Amino acid sequence: MFTNTEEIQQCYRKIEEALKGTRRLVVLTHDNPDPDSVSSAVTLSYIVKNRFKVPSVVRYGGIVGRAENRAMIRVLGLRVALLTDKDFKPGVNFAMVDTQPKTGNSSFPKNRKPLIVIDHHPLRKTTRVDFADVRTNYGATATILTEYLMESGLEVPSTLATALSYGISSETQDLGREAGEKDIQAYLALFPLSNKKILAQIEHPRLPRDYFVTLNRALHHSFVYKNAVATTLGEVQNPDFVPFIADFMLRCERISWSLCVGRFKERIVVSIRTTNTKGEAGNFLRRLIGKKGTAGGHGMIAGGQIPCPTMEHEHCTKVEEELIQGFLRKLGYKEAGEMTPLLTTEPIHT
Ligand SMILES: [Mn+2]
Missing domain, CATH: 3.90.1640.10 (inorganic pyrophosphatase (n-terminal core))
Structure with a gap:
């Protein structure tokens, strides 16, 4: 055994x-x-x-x-x-x-x-x-x-x-x-x-109020492109929200790749999840972050961080935006600009 x-x-x-x-x-x-x-x-x-x-x-x-x-x-x-x-x-x-x-x-x-x-x-x-x-x-x-x-x-x-x-x-x-x-x-x-x-x-623990606040923010800041979803949480009360939301978004039907970013204590925290058992998420995220920070993980889950000493809003936004674009490009998508909000009022075509 x-x-x-x-x-x-x-x-x-x-x-x-x-x-x-x-x-x-x-x-x-x-x-x-x-x-x-x-x-x-x-x-x-x-x-x-x-x-x-x-x-x-x-x-x-x-x-x-x-x-x-x-x-x-x-x-x-x-x-x-x-x-x-x-x-x-x-x-x-x-x-x-x-x-x-x-x-x-x-x-x-x-x-x-x-x-x-x-x-x-x-x-x-x-x-x-x-x-x-x-x-x-x-x-x-x-x-x-x-x-x-x-x-x-x-x-x-x-x-x-x-x-x-x-x-x-x-x-x-x-x-x-x-x-x-x-x-x-x-x-x-x-x-x-x-x-x-x-x-x-x-x-089944009781959940703090900021859990619901973060969930609300995540829902409003999630964007979908084909089989990928990307979520930007902004500043988070604790860094565990980032992998939690990445997991949560991966449960969305037809989604097989999920990226979530959040800001915590002078760093941008990144999580990737995939339903693809051969996804090599760890290597994927290491290549995505490159020399900007550090990352690790295994087949279907990965995490990383990028230090941003000043945490200036515009700078962080730019780094996050580059990550999302890079994420979609690595998945093989070229016209990555056209992500649609997860919470869309448009009819969903399946
Ligand atoms: Mn482990």
Whole structure:
């Protein structure tokens, strides 16, 4: 069912070796962490503490924005905190989950080397690390950590099972997006151990007013061209709105590519989603953003950011406009200027 026991045990030996001399391990998620990275981080931290007896904490950068993600941390009482300068003490080493150094989506200093990387995004040439376990055929990093947990010989706390099962289901849209046999097996192993009432609370959280404000703005600032939709959100209260809206717009009939941009703290945040399983969204967005910023992702989902230090309105608008035009051109459209509003009063021809 899982990656075979021997393989995982071998990984455990390498981790043990890498951890020698470490007084404390900080497990870092990517910025604005999603359930996949939070559940992976708390699981790795649990294993390091209990199997290797090395003190460990979980840290993130950015903010936890999405209501479901906040609910997950609150309801499960997960101990995660913002990364600060105080975390960089002598004897402290770092692990990164669901991300790698220098990808532009984490707060890990560029001049440091982490000890451990566990991820399902393609291994970067620039990734220098003592132990890397990168499996791009996995739909979620949480699936990799589930395998570690199940082979750890440790008790599987319901909290972790619940977190990981939500990590897998949210990352793969209920096992429908980029999920493989491994993800399904991990989910099935976790489900009996997870707390269903808590899962329901996480999946259906109360929503803040700005959620509705942003949704309204998104609907009025979405434009369609053939099978593509582009949404400009302007300034957002939290950057998680950008991927959320990109996902939401992709649900529109006949749409197979969705681009959403928003402005948050001196950067333009970009998300791309596609229904095309061979869409290579990560590469698509990396090429689209080019040297202007950073981007990453995998087959059907991608995210990136472009720094805009002054955040001058006209400048941002121009950058966003170029992104949208580039998006349509990369999809093979030439006359990209003629997008029509999503909320049109014109009759829709099908
Ligand atoms: Mn992930």
